[in-house]
Amino acid sequence: MTTARRHSGARLRAAAGAAALIFAAFGAAAWGILPAPAAAQEPLRIEITEGVIEPMPIALPEFAPGAGAEGIAQEVRAVIAADLTGSGLFRVIDPNAYLAPGGSVDARPAFENWRVINAEALGVGELGYGDDGRLSARFQLWDVFGGQPLGQGIALRAAPGDARRIAHKIADQIHLALTGEPGYFDSRVAFVAESGPKNAREKRIAIMDQDGANVRYITDGRSLALTPRFSPTGESLVYISWATGVPKVVIHDLRAQRSEVLGSFPFMSFAPRFSPDGGRVLMSLSDGGNTDIFEMTLASRSLRRLTSGPAIETAPSYSPDGTQIVFESDAGGAQQLYVMPAGGGTATRISFGDGRYGTPVWSPRGDLIAFTKMLGGRFHIGVMRTDGSQERLLTASWLDEAPTWAPNGRVLMFFREGPGAASAPQVWRVDATGRNLRRAAMPGAASDPSWSALLP
Amino acid sequence: MNLIRPLAFGLMALGLAACSTNTPETTSVAPAPQSLDPSSVAYFNAEVGDRVFFGTDRSTLDVEAQSTLRRQAAWLLDNPTRTAVIEGHADERGTREYNLALGARRASAVRNFLVAEGVPAGRLSSVTFGKERPEALCSAESCWSLNRRGVTVMTDGPTS
The missing domain is CATH 2.120.10.30 (TolB, C-terminal domain)
Structure with a gap:
Protein backbone atom coordinates (compact mmCIF):
# COMPACT_ATOMS: atom_id res chain seq x y z
CA MET A 1 0.00 0.00 0.00
CA THR A 2 1.32 3.43 -0.86
CA THR A 3 1.17 6.15 1.69
CA ALA A 4 -0.11 8.95 -0.40
CA ARG A 5 -2.73 8.25 -2.96
CA ARG A 6 -3.84 10.81 -5.44
CA HIS A 7 -7.53 11.19 -6.03
CA SER A 8 -9.16 13.46 -8.48
CA GLY A 9 -11.82 15.90 -7.49
CA ALA A 10 -10.59 16.59 -3.97
CA ARG A 11 -11.22 20.10 -2.81
CA LEU A 12 -10.47 22.05 0.28
CA ARG A 13 -13.25 23.46 2.31
CA ALA A 14 -12.92 27.07 3.29
CA ALA A 15 -11.83 27.57 6.86
CA ALA A 16 -14.48 28.83 9.22
CA GLY A 17 -14.13 32.18 10.92
CA ALA A 18 -13.68 32.39 14.66
CA ALA A 19 -14.11 34.79 17.50
CA ALA A 20 -11.02 34.12 19.56
CA LEU A 21 -8.79 33.44 16.63
CA ILE A 22 -9.31 35.50 13.52
CA PHE A 23 -8.93 33.01 10.79
CA ALA A 24 -9.01 33.90 7.12
CA ALA A 25 -8.17 32.19 3.90
CA PHE A 26 -6.01 33.81 1.33
CA GLY A 27 -5.96 32.42 -2.17
CA ALA A 28 -3.24 30.99 -4.29
CA ALA A 29 -3.78 34.02 -6.46
CA ALA A 30 -1.61 35.85 -3.96
CA TRP A 31 1.36 34.23 -5.64
CA GLY A 32 0.08 34.99 -9.08
CA ILE A 33 -0.55 31.29 -9.60
CA LEU A 34 -3.76 30.21 -11.22
CA PRO A 35 -5.13 26.93 -9.91
CA ALA A 36 -4.46 24.18 -12.39
CA PRO A 37 -7.43 22.40 -13.96
CA ALA A 38 -8.51 19.57 -11.66
CA ALA A 39 -7.85 16.86 -14.22
CA ALA A 40 -4.32 18.02 -14.93
CA GLN A 41 -2.94 17.16 -11.46
CA GLU A 42 -4.59 15.06 -8.81
CA PRO A 43 -4.11 16.60 -5.37
CA LEU A 44 -1.85 14.99 -2.83
CA ARG A 45 -4.05 12.93 -0.56
CA ILE A 46 -3.59 10.45 2.27
CA GLU A 47 -6.31 7.88 3.04
CA ILE A 48 -6.90 7.28 6.75
CA THR A 49 -9.84 4.91 6.71
CA GLU A 50 -7.83 1.70 6.68
CA GLY A 51 -4.97 2.84 8.82
CA VAL A 52 -1.84 4.52 7.64
CA ILE A 53 1.10 2.14 7.56
CA GLU A 54 3.71 4.59 6.34
CA PRO A 55 3.39 8.21 7.49
CA MET A 56 3.53 10.88 4.79
CA PRO A 57 6.87 12.78 4.85
CA ILE A 58 6.40 16.52 5.26
CA ALA A 59 8.94 19.32 5.33
CA LEU A 60 8.16 21.98 7.90
CA PRO A 61 10.97 24.56 7.95
CA GLU A 62 11.18 27.19 10.67
CA PHE A 63 8.61 29.95 10.29
CA ALA A 64 9.96 33.27 9.08
CA PRO A 65 9.77 35.39 12.26
CA GLY A 66 8.81 39.04 12.50
CA ALA A 67 10.77 41.37 14.77
CA GLY A 68 10.97 39.97 18.29
CA ALA A 69 9.00 36.84 17.33
CA GLU A 70 11.91 34.43 16.84
CA GLY A 71 11.21 32.37 19.98
CA ILE A 72 7.47 32.17 19.57
CA ALA A 73 7.83 31.32 15.87
CA GLN A 74 10.00 28.35 16.82
CA GLU A 75 7.49 27.26 19.42
CA VAL A 76 4.57 27.40 16.99
CA ARG A 77 6.47 25.38 14.41
CA ALA A 78 7.41 22.79 17.08
CA VAL A 79 3.79 22.42 18.22
CA ILE A 80 2.64 21.85 14.64
CA ALA A 81 5.37 19.24 14.14
CA ALA A 82 4.40 17.45 17.37
CA ASP A 83 0.71 17.41 16.38
CA LEU A 84 1.46 15.98 12.95
CA THR A 85 3.94 13.37 14.18
CA GLY A 86 1.72 12.30 17.07
CA SER A 87 -1.17 11.61 14.70
CA GLY A 88 0.81 8.80 13.12
CA LEU A 89 -0.32 10.05 9.69
CA PHE A 90 2.66 12.26 8.99
CA ARG A 91 6.42 12.28 9.44
CA VAL A 92 8.06 15.68 9.77
CA ILE A 93 11.43 15.39 8.07
CA ASP A 94 14.40 16.38 10.26
CA PRO A 95 15.20 20.06 9.53
CA ASN A 96 18.90 19.20 9.42
CA ALA A 97 18.20 17.55 6.07
CA TYR A 98 16.67 20.67 4.52
CA LEU A 99 18.72 22.28 1.71
CA ALA A 100 17.06 25.67 2.03
CA PRO A 101 15.04 27.70 4.51
CA GLY A 102 11.30 27.95 4.07
CA GLY A 103 11.44 31.40 2.59
CA SER A 104 8.54 33.76 2.24
CA VAL A 105 4.92 32.65 2.30
CA ASP A 106 4.41 34.88 -0.72
CA ALA A 107 7.08 33.18 -2.83
CA ARG A 108 6.79 30.06 -4.93
CA PRO A 109 9.15 27.49 -3.33
CA ALA A 110 12.09 26.03 -5.20
CA PHE A 111 10.44 22.60 -5.26
CA GLU A 112 13.60 20.77 -6.40
CA ASN A 113 15.16 21.45 -2.96
CA TRP A 114 12.28 19.58 -1.33
CA ARG A 115 11.96 16.81 -3.90
CA VAL A 116 15.58 15.84 -3.19
CA ILE A 117 14.71 15.03 0.43
CA ASN A 118 11.50 13.25 -0.63
CA ALA A 119 9.16 15.66 1.09
CA GLU A 120 5.71 15.09 -0.36
CA ALA A 121 4.30 18.24 1.21
CA LEU A 122 5.96 21.46 2.30
CA GLY A 123 4.52 23.86 4.87
CA VAL A 124 5.78 27.43 4.81
CA GLY A 125 4.80 29.89 7.49
CA GLU A 126 5.56 33.24 8.99
CA LEU A 127 4.74 34.63 12.40
CA GLY A 128 5.11 38.11 13.83
CA TYR A 129 3.54 40.73 16.04
CA GLY A 130 1.11 43.22 14.58
CA ASP A 131 1.02 46.90 15.53
CA ASP A 132 -1.61 46.05 18.16
CA GLY A 133 0.69 43.52 19.84
CA ARG A 134 -1.35 40.57 18.64
CA LEU A 135 0.25 37.61 16.93
CA SER A 136 -0.20 37.36 13.21
CA ALA A 137 0.51 34.15 11.32
CA ARG A 138 0.28 33.12 7.69
CA PHE A 139 0.77 29.63 6.34
CA GLN A 140 0.69 27.86 3.00
CA LEU A 141 0.94 24.16 2.22
CA TRP A 142 2.46 22.96 -1.04
CA ASP A 143 2.35 19.73 -3.02
CA VAL A 144 6.08 19.29 -3.66
CA PHE A 145 5.91 16.79 -6.52
CA GLY A 146 2.84 18.40 -8.06
CA GLY A 147 4.42 21.83 -7.75
CA GLN A 148 1.10 23.33 -6.64
CA PRO A 149 -0.42 25.02 -3.59
CA LEU A 150 -2.54 22.66 -1.49
CA GLY A 151 -5.66 24.63 -0.86
CA GLN A 152 -5.77 28.22 0.13
CA GLY A 153 -3.26 29.70 2.51
CA ILE A 154 -4.50 30.71 5.90
CA ALA A 155 -3.98 33.82 7.98
CA LEU A 156 -4.56 33.84 11.74
CA ARG A 157 -4.48 36.57 14.34
CA ALA A 158 -4.59 35.91 18.07
CA ALA A 159 -3.46 37.15 21.44
CA PRO A 160 0.14 36.15 22.26
CA GLY A 161 -1.16 33.72 24.88
CA ASP A 162 -2.91 31.77 22.13
CA ALA A 163 0.26 30.93 20.19
CA ARG A 164 -0.28 27.19 20.72
CA ARG A 165 -3.81 27.50 19.39
CA ILE A 166 -2.47 29.14 16.23
CA ALA A 167 -0.22 26.11 15.85
CA HIS A 168 -3.08 23.65 16.42
CA LYS A 169 -5.24 25.50 13.89
CA ILE A 170 -2.49 25.28 11.29
CA ALA A 171 -1.98 21.57 12.06
CA ASP A 172 -5.74 21.02 11.64
CA GLN A 173 -5.57 22.81 8.29
CA ILE A 174 -2.73 20.53 7.18
CA HIS A 175 -4.74 17.48 8.31
CA LEU A 176 -7.73 18.69 6.32
CA ALA A 177 -5.70 19.47 3.22
CA LEU A 178 -3.92 16.11 3.17
CA THR A 179 -6.67 13.75 4.35
CA GLY A 180 -9.84 15.55 3.26
CA GLU A 181 -11.08 15.35 6.86
CA PRO A 182 -10.94 17.83 9.71
CA GLY A 183 -8.21 17.32 12.29
CA TYR A 184 -8.57 17.27 16.06
CA PHE A 185 -5.57 19.28 17.23
CA ASP A 186 -7.31 22.48 18.40
CA SER A 187 -9.36 20.68 21.04
CA MET B 1 -21.18 -16.78 67.44
CA ASN B 2 -19.73 -13.71 69.02
CA LEU B 3 -16.61 -15.70 69.85
CA ILE B 4 -16.15 -16.73 66.26
CA ARG B 5 -16.31 -13.28 64.74
CA PRO B 6 -13.05 -11.84 66.10
CA LEU B 7 -11.23 -14.91 64.87
CA ALA B 8 -12.69 -14.51 61.40
CA PHE B 9 -11.73 -10.86 61.29
CA GLY B 10 -8.26 -11.74 62.50
CA LEU B 11 -7.81 -14.07 59.55
CA MET B 12 -9.03 -11.40 57.21
CA ALA B 13 -6.50 -8.98 58.58
CA LEU B 14 -3.76 -11.50 57.79
CA GLY B 15 -5.10 -11.88 54.28
CA LEU B 16 -4.95 -8.13 53.84
CA ALA B 17 -1.40 -7.93 55.04
CA ALA B 18 -0.30 -10.74 52.77
CA CYS B 19 -1.51 -9.14 49.56
CA SER B 20 -1.15 -5.48 50.23
CA THR B 21 1.88 -3.24 50.24
CA ASN B 22 0.00 -0.55 52.10
CA THR B 23 -0.98 -0.96 55.70
CA PRO B 24 -4.71 -1.68 55.65
CA GLU B 25 -7.01 0.35 57.78
CA THR B 26 -7.30 -1.69 60.90
CA THR B 27 -10.07 0.13 62.73
CA SER B 28 -12.71 -2.30 61.57
CA VAL B 29 -10.73 -5.51 61.56
CA ALA B 30 -8.63 -5.40 64.72
CA PRO B 31 -9.81 -7.67 67.54
CA ALA B 32 -11.60 -5.55 70.13
CA PRO B 33 -10.23 -5.24 73.64
CA GLN B 34 -12.41 -6.71 76.39
CA SER B 35 -13.10 -3.29 77.85
CA LEU B 36 -15.05 -1.93 74.86
CA ASP B 37 -18.27 -0.14 75.68
CA PRO B 38 -21.00 -2.24 73.97
CA SER B 39 -22.67 0.94 72.75
CA SER B 40 -19.49 2.26 71.08
CA VAL B 41 -18.80 2.38 67.37
CA ALA B 42 -15.58 0.44 67.99
CA TYR B 43 -17.66 -2.36 69.53
CA PHE B 44 -20.06 -2.29 66.59
CA ASN B 45 -17.23 -2.46 64.08
CA ALA B 46 -15.28 -5.20 65.82
CA GLU B 47 -17.80 -7.29 67.77
CA VAL B 48 -21.00 -6.90 65.80
CA GLY B 49 -19.27 -6.69 62.43
CA ASP B 50 -19.67 -3.62 60.25
CA ARG B 51 -19.57 -5.28 56.85
CA VAL B 52 -20.88 -8.02 54.62
CA PHE B 53 -19.40 -9.44 51.42
CA PHE B 54 -20.84 -10.26 48.01
CA GLY B 55 -20.10 -12.61 45.14
CA THR B 56 -18.83 -11.34 41.80
CA ASP B 57 -21.44 -9.13 40.14
CA ARG B 58 -23.94 -10.18 42.85
CA SER B 59 -25.92 -8.26 45.44
CA THR B 60 -27.57 -11.17 47.21
CA LEU B 61 -26.94 -11.68 50.93
CA ASP B 62 -25.65 -15.13 51.82
CA VAL B 63 -26.24 -16.88 55.16
CA GLU B 64 -23.16 -15.34 56.75
CA ALA B 65 -24.10 -11.84 55.56
CA GLN B 66 -27.63 -12.24 56.88
CA SER B 67 -26.26 -13.36 60.24
CA THR B 68 -24.05 -10.26 60.42
CA LEU B 69 -26.92 -7.99 59.46
CA ARG B 70 -29.21 -9.51 62.13
CA ARG B 71 -26.57 -8.62 64.72
CA GLN B 72 -26.28 -5.12 63.20
CA ALA B 73 -30.06 -4.68 63.38
CA ALA B 74 -30.17 -5.81 67.00
CA TRP B 75 -27.38 -3.42 67.90
CA LEU B 76 -29.05 -0.53 66.07
CA LEU B 77 -32.29 -1.28 67.92
CA ASP B 78 -30.36 -1.33 71.22
CA ASN B 79 -28.78 2.02 70.34
CA PRO B 80 -31.75 3.97 69.01
CA THR B 81 -29.96 7.31 68.67
CA ARG B 82 -27.51 5.92 66.14
CA THR B 83 -27.85 6.67 62.45
CA ALA B 84 -25.78 5.05 59.74
CA VAL B 85 -24.85 5.28 56.10
CA ILE B 86 -24.55 2.03 54.19
CA GLU B 87 -21.62 2.09 51.76
CA GLY B 88 -21.80 -0.17 48.71
CA HIS B 89 -18.48 -1.11 47.07
CA ALA B 90 -17.34 -3.17 44.12
CA ASP B 91 -14.08 -4.83 43.14
CA GLU B 92 -11.84 -3.41 40.42
CA ARG B 93 -12.83 -5.86 37.70
CA GLY B 94 -15.64 -3.85 36.17
CA THR B 95 -16.24 -0.51 34.51
CA ARG B 96 -16.61 2.60 36.64
CA GLU B 97 -20.23 3.54 36.05
CA TYR B 98 -21.55 -0.01 36.14
CA ASN B 99 -19.73 -0.51 39.44
CA LEU B 100 -21.38 2.62 40.83
CA ALA B 101 -24.75 1.08 40.00
CA LEU B 102 -23.65 -2.26 41.45
CA GLY B 103 -22.47 -0.56 44.66
CA ALA B 104 -25.84 1.18 44.92
CA ARG B 105 -27.57 -2.17 44.52
CA ARG B 106 -25.45 -3.72 47.29
CA ALA B 107 -25.97 -0.79 49.66
CA SER B 108 -29.69 -1.06 49.03
CA ALA B 109 -29.69 -4.81 49.71
CA VAL B 110 -28.07 -4.20 53.11
CA ARG B 111 -30.36 -1.32 53.96
CA ASN B 112 -33.49 -3.23 52.97
CA PHE B 113 -32.46 -6.17 55.14
CA LEU B 114 -31.87 -3.94 58.17
CA VAL B 115 -35.22 -2.22 57.64
CA ALA B 116 -36.92 -5.61 57.37
CA GLU B 117 -35.31 -6.47 60.73
CA GLY B 118 -37.02 -3.47 62.26
CA VAL B 119 -34.48 -0.65 61.98
CA PRO B 120 -36.36 2.54 61.09
CA ALA B 121 -35.58 3.44 57.46
CA GLY B 122 -35.04 7.08 58.42
CA ARG B 123 -31.93 6.13 60.40
CA LEU B 124 -30.25 4.53 57.39
CA SER B 125 -29.01 6.20 54.24
CA SER B 126 -26.94 4.65 51.48
CA VAL B 127 -24.11 5.62 49.19
CA THR B 128 -22.14 3.92 46.45
CA PHE B 129 -18.41 4.22 45.91
CA GLY B 130 -18.26 1.70 43.05
CA LYS B 131 -14.67 0.50 42.66
CA GLU B 132 -13.19 3.80 43.85
CA ARG B 133 -12.41 2.89 47.47
CA PRO B 134 -10.81 -0.56 47.66
CA GLU B 135 -9.55 -1.68 51.06
CA ALA B 136 -7.57 -4.71 49.95
CA LEU B 137 -5.09 -3.72 47.28
CA CYS B 138 -3.85 -6.88 45.63
CA SER B 139 -5.17 -7.74 42.19
CA ALA B 140 -6.42 -11.22 43.04
CA GLU B 141 -9.66 -12.81 44.18
CA SER B 142 -8.36 -12.87 47.78
CA CYS B 143 -8.57 -9.06 47.76
CA TRP B 144 -11.50 -8.62 45.40
CA SER B 145 -13.69 -10.74 47.69
CA LEU B 146 -12.94 -8.29 50.52
CA ASN B 147 -13.68 -5.26 48.34
CA ARG B 148 -17.11 -6.45 47.19
CA ARG B 149 -18.65 -5.23 50.38
CA GLY B 150 -21.43 -3.37 52.10
CA VAL B 151 -20.23 -1.42 55.13
CA THR B 152 -22.47 0.06 57.82
CA VAL B 153 -20.82 3.29 58.95
CA MET B 154 -22.14 5.18 61.98
CA THR B 155 -22.74 8.81 61.17
CA ASP B 156 -23.46 10.24 64.63
CA GLY B 157 -22.53 9.95 68.27
CA PRO B 158 -19.16 9.24 69.83
CA THR B 159 -16.70 7.51 67.56
CA SER B 160 -14.86 5.50 70.22
Missing part, protein backbone atom coordinates in the same frame (compact mmCIF):
# COMPACT_ATOMS: atom_id res chain seq x y z
CA ARG A 188 -9.28 19.94 24.75
CA VAL A 189 -9.50 16.88 26.95
CA ALA A 190 -11.18 16.74 30.33
CA PHE A 191 -9.96 14.01 32.66
CA VAL A 192 -9.65 12.78 36.23
CA ALA A 193 -6.20 13.55 37.67
CA GLU A 194 -5.31 10.80 40.15
CA SER A 195 -2.74 10.84 42.94
CA GLY A 196 -2.07 9.10 46.24
CA PRO A 197 -2.41 5.48 47.38
CA LYS A 198 -4.98 3.25 45.72
CA ASN A 199 -7.21 2.94 48.80
CA ALA A 200 -7.36 6.71 49.40
CA ARG A 201 -6.72 8.13 45.97
CA GLU A 202 -7.34 11.78 45.29
CA LYS A 203 -9.35 12.22 42.09
CA ARG A 204 -9.71 15.71 40.65
CA ILE A 205 -11.47 16.94 37.54
CA ALA A 206 -9.08 18.75 35.20
CA ILE A 207 -8.91 19.96 31.61
CA MET A 208 -5.98 20.40 29.24
CA ASP A 209 -5.23 20.94 25.55
CA GLN A 210 -5.31 17.64 23.65
CA ASP A 211 -1.50 17.64 23.55
CA GLY A 212 -1.17 17.91 27.34
CA ALA A 213 -0.49 21.66 27.59
CA ASN A 214 -2.37 24.20 29.71
CA VAL A 215 -3.59 21.88 32.47
CA ARG A 216 -6.30 23.47 34.62
CA TYR A 217 -7.88 21.85 37.67
CA ILE A 218 -11.62 22.20 38.11
CA THR A 219 -12.12 20.49 41.49
CA ASP A 220 -9.82 20.72 44.49
CA GLY A 221 -9.63 17.06 45.44
CA ARG A 222 -11.33 17.37 48.80
CA SER A 223 -14.14 15.16 47.58
CA LEU A 224 -14.14 12.36 45.06
CA ALA A 225 -15.05 13.45 41.51
CA LEU A 226 -15.27 11.35 38.34
CA THR A 227 -16.41 11.11 34.72
CA PRO A 228 -16.11 14.65 33.31
CA ARG A 229 -17.79 15.19 29.91
CA PHE A 230 -17.68 18.30 27.73
CA SER A 231 -20.74 20.07 26.45
CA PRO A 232 -20.90 20.23 22.63
CA THR A 233 -19.55 23.80 22.65
CA GLY A 234 -16.84 23.02 25.19
CA GLU A 235 -18.09 25.77 27.49
CA SER A 236 -19.38 23.45 30.22
CA LEU A 237 -18.58 20.14 31.83
CA VAL A 238 -20.78 17.65 33.58
CA TYR A 239 -19.17 15.31 36.09
CA ILE A 240 -20.07 13.54 39.33
CA SER A 241 -18.98 14.65 42.76
CA TRP A 242 -19.34 13.24 46.26
CA ALA A 243 -19.17 16.76 47.75
CA THR A 244 -22.64 16.28 49.27
CA GLY A 245 -21.69 12.81 50.54
CA VAL A 246 -23.24 10.81 47.71
CA PRO A 247 -22.53 10.90 43.97
CA LYS A 248 -24.38 13.74 42.26
CA VAL A 249 -24.21 15.05 38.72
CA VAL A 250 -22.65 18.52 38.69
CA ILE A 251 -22.62 21.01 35.82
CA HIS A 252 -19.63 23.35 35.68
CA ASP A 253 -19.49 26.55 33.65
CA LEU A 254 -15.85 26.84 32.55
CA ARG A 255 -16.04 30.59 31.85
CA ALA A 256 -17.85 31.61 35.02
CA GLN A 257 -16.01 28.87 36.97
CA ARG A 258 -19.23 28.02 38.72
CA SER A 259 -20.52 24.56 39.68
CA GLU A 260 -24.04 23.47 40.45
CA VAL A 261 -25.56 20.11 41.41
CA LEU A 262 -28.11 19.14 38.76
CA GLY A 263 -31.45 18.32 40.37
CA SER A 264 -32.73 18.40 43.91
CA PHE A 265 -34.05 14.83 43.97
CA PRO A 266 -32.98 12.55 46.84
CA PHE A 267 -31.30 9.96 44.59
CA MET A 268 -27.70 9.28 43.71
CA SER A 269 -27.01 10.40 40.14
CA PHE A 270 -24.12 9.53 37.84
CA ALA A 271 -23.14 8.68 34.23
CA PRO A 272 -23.93 12.16 32.86
CA ARG A 273 -23.61 13.06 29.19
CA PHE A 274 -24.84 16.02 27.15
CA SER A 275 -27.28 15.79 24.27
CA PRO A 276 -25.85 16.90 20.90
CA ASP A 277 -27.72 20.22 21.13
CA GLY A 278 -26.33 20.82 24.63
CA GLY A 279 -29.78 21.50 26.04
CA ARG A 280 -30.22 18.25 27.90
CA VAL A 281 -28.17 15.93 30.09
CA LEU A 282 -28.63 12.18 30.23
CA MET A 283 -27.85 10.60 33.59
CA SER A 284 -28.49 7.53 35.70
CA LEU A 285 -30.47 7.83 38.91
CA SER A 286 -30.27 5.15 41.57
CA ASP A 287 -33.51 4.74 43.50
CA GLY A 288 -33.54 2.01 46.13
CA GLY A 289 -30.69 0.19 44.41
CA ASN A 290 -32.33 0.27 41.00
CA THR A 291 -30.48 2.33 38.40
CA ASP A 292 -32.33 3.78 35.41
CA ILE A 293 -31.62 6.41 32.76
CA PHE A 294 -33.24 9.82 32.91
CA GLU A 295 -32.90 12.99 30.89
CA MET A 296 -32.85 16.48 32.36
CA THR A 297 -33.76 19.51 30.29
CA LEU A 298 -31.32 22.16 31.46
CA ALA A 299 -33.55 25.19 30.87
CA SER A 300 -36.35 23.88 33.10
CA ARG A 301 -34.41 21.32 35.17
CA SER A 302 -37.30 18.94 34.45
CA LEU A 303 -36.53 15.25 34.61
CA ARG A 304 -37.86 12.58 32.29
CA ARG A 305 -37.53 8.83 32.81
CA LEU A 306 -36.19 6.91 29.78
CA THR A 307 -35.85 3.36 31.16
CA SER A 308 -37.59 1.33 33.84
CA GLY A 309 -37.41 -2.13 35.32
CA PRO A 310 -35.19 -3.73 37.95
CA ALA A 311 -31.99 -4.03 35.88
CA ILE A 312 -29.05 -1.63 35.88
CA GLU A 313 -29.36 0.82 32.99
CA THR A 314 -26.49 3.28 32.76
CA ALA A 315 -23.73 4.86 30.61
CA PRO A 316 -26.05 6.48 28.04
CA SER A 317 -24.65 8.26 24.97
CA TYR A 318 -26.58 10.05 22.23
CA SER A 319 -26.13 9.50 18.51
CA PRO A 320 -24.76 12.72 16.99
CA ASP A 321 -28.08 13.38 15.20
CA GLY A 322 -29.89 13.18 18.55
CA THR A 323 -32.36 10.49 17.45
CA GLN A 324 -31.01 7.48 19.39
CA ILE A 325 -29.30 6.60 22.65
CA VAL A 326 -26.86 3.75 23.20
CA PHE A 327 -26.50 2.52 26.78
CA GLU A 328 -25.61 -0.54 28.83
CA SER A 329 -27.95 -2.79 30.76
CA ASP A 330 -27.66 -6.05 32.67
CA ALA A 331 -31.29 -6.94 31.96
CA GLY A 332 -30.09 -10.03 30.08
CA GLY A 333 -28.00 -11.20 33.05
CA ALA A 334 -24.78 -9.32 32.30
CA GLN A 335 -23.67 -5.95 30.95
CA GLN A 336 -24.61 -5.61 27.28
CA LEU A 337 -25.15 -2.71 24.87
CA TYR A 338 -28.59 -1.56 23.75
CA VAL A 339 -29.93 1.19 21.50
CA MET A 340 -33.23 2.94 22.13
CA PRO A 341 -34.98 5.90 20.54
CA ALA A 342 -34.34 9.33 22.04
CA GLY A 343 -37.05 9.88 24.62
CA GLY A 344 -37.11 6.19 25.53
CA GLY A 345 -38.99 3.24 24.09
CA THR A 346 -38.13 -0.23 22.92
CA ALA A 347 -34.45 -0.97 23.33
CA THR A 348 -32.62 -3.24 20.89
CA ARG A 349 -29.63 -5.22 22.06
CA ILE A 350 -26.63 -4.72 19.76
CA SER A 351 -23.78 -6.60 21.52
CA PHE A 352 -23.80 -10.37 21.07
CA GLY A 353 -20.21 -11.53 21.43
CA ASP A 354 -18.78 -13.40 24.40
CA GLY A 355 -18.05 -11.38 27.52
CA ARG A 356 -19.51 -8.20 28.98
CA TYR A 357 -19.79 -4.82 27.26
CA GLY A 358 -19.93 -1.35 28.84
CA THR A 359 -19.26 2.38 28.41
CA PRO A 360 -20.68 2.75 24.88
CA VAL A 361 -19.93 6.05 23.14
CA TRP A 362 -21.37 7.05 19.79
CA SER A 363 -18.82 8.36 17.27
CA PRO A 364 -19.21 12.02 16.25
CA ARG A 365 -19.26 10.72 12.66
CA GLY A 366 -22.28 8.60 13.56
CA ASP A 367 -20.87 5.44 12.03
CA LEU A 368 -19.43 3.54 14.99
CA ILE A 369 -19.96 2.88 18.68
CA ALA A 370 -16.87 2.51 20.86
CA PHE A 371 -17.08 0.40 24.02
CA THR A 372 -15.21 -1.42 26.77
CA LYS A 373 -15.33 -5.21 26.52
CA MET A 374 -14.49 -7.55 29.39
CA LEU A 375 -13.60 -11.06 28.33
CA GLY A 376 -11.60 -13.78 30.02
CA GLY A 377 -10.02 -11.50 32.61
CA ARG A 378 -8.88 -8.97 29.95
CA PHE A 379 -10.33 -5.58 29.10
CA HIS A 380 -10.53 -4.25 25.57
CA ILE A 381 -11.45 -1.04 23.78
CA GLY A 382 -13.44 -1.89 20.68
CA VAL A 383 -15.67 -0.44 18.01
CA MET A 384 -18.72 -1.80 16.24
CA ARG A 385 -21.21 -0.55 13.70
CA THR A 386 -24.26 1.04 15.30
CA ASP A 387 -26.28 -2.14 14.66
CA GLY A 388 -23.65 -4.18 16.49
CA SER A 389 -22.09 -5.70 13.39
CA GLN A 390 -18.38 -5.68 12.47
CA GLU A 391 -17.12 -5.68 16.05
CA ARG A 392 -13.38 -4.99 16.19
CA LEU A 393 -11.24 -4.98 19.34
CA LEU A 394 -8.53 -2.31 19.15
CA THR A 395 -6.66 -2.90 22.43
CA ALA A 396 -6.13 -5.51 25.13
CA SER A 397 -4.71 -5.22 28.62
CA TRP A 398 -5.41 -5.95 32.25
CA LEU A 399 -7.71 -2.90 32.36
CA ASP A 400 -8.63 -0.73 29.38
CA GLU A 401 -11.72 1.39 29.94
CA ALA A 402 -13.84 4.36 28.91
CA PRO A 403 -13.16 5.32 25.28
CA THR A 404 -13.76 8.89 24.08
CA TRP A 405 -13.76 10.01 20.45
CA ALA A 406 -11.61 12.70 18.88
CA PRO A 407 -13.82 15.34 17.26
CA ASN A 408 -13.19 13.85 13.81
CA GLY A 409 -14.16 10.34 14.88
CA ARG A 410 -10.82 8.84 13.80
CA VAL A 411 -8.95 8.57 17.13
CA LEU A 412 -9.93 7.32 20.58
CA MET A 413 -8.53 8.05 24.01
CA PHE A 414 -9.15 5.68 26.92
CA PHE A 415 -7.46 4.81 30.18
CA ARG A 416 -5.33 1.82 31.05
CA GLU A 417 -4.29 0.48 34.43
CA GLY A 418 -2.18 -2.45 35.48
CA PRO A 419 -2.70 -4.82 38.41
CA GLY A 420 -1.41 -4.40 41.93
CA ALA A 421 -1.35 -1.90 44.75
CA ALA A 422 1.25 0.33 43.08
CA SER A 423 -0.59 0.73 39.77
CA ALA A 424 -2.09 4.00 38.60
CA PRO A 425 -4.16 4.72 35.49
CA GLN A 426 -2.71 6.36 32.39
CA VAL A 427 -4.52 7.82 29.40
CA TRP A 428 -3.73 6.19 26.06
CA ARG A 429 -4.83 6.83 22.50
CA VAL A 430 -5.38 4.65 19.48
CA ASP A 431 -6.67 5.19 15.97
CA ALA A 432 -10.12 3.74 15.27
CA THR A 433 -8.32 1.44 12.85
CA GLY A 434 -6.34 -0.02 15.77
CA ARG A 435 -3.06 1.57 14.68
CA ASN A 436 -0.85 4.13 16.42
CA LEU A 437 -1.48 2.94 20.01
CA ARG A 438 0.48 5.23 22.34
CA ARG A 439 0.39 7.01 25.70
CA ALA A 440 -1.29 10.39 25.54
CA ALA A 441 0.69 13.36 26.83
CA MET A 442 -0.69 13.90 30.33
CA PRO A 443 0.47 15.66 33.50
CA GLY A 444 0.46 12.41 35.49
CA ALA A 445 -1.80 9.52 36.43
CA ALA A 446 -5.20 10.11 34.86
CA SER A 447 -8.45 8.41 33.90
CA ASP A 448 -11.86 9.12 32.30
CA PRO A 449 -10.67 11.21 29.33
CA SER A 450 -13.37 13.21 27.53
CA TRP A 451 -12.43 14.76 24.20
CA SER A 452 -14.05 18.09 23.35
CA ALA A 453 -15.30 19.18 19.96
CA LEU A 454 -12.95 21.31 17.84
CA LEU A 455 -12.63 24.74 19.40
CA PRO A 456 -14.21 27.62 17.47
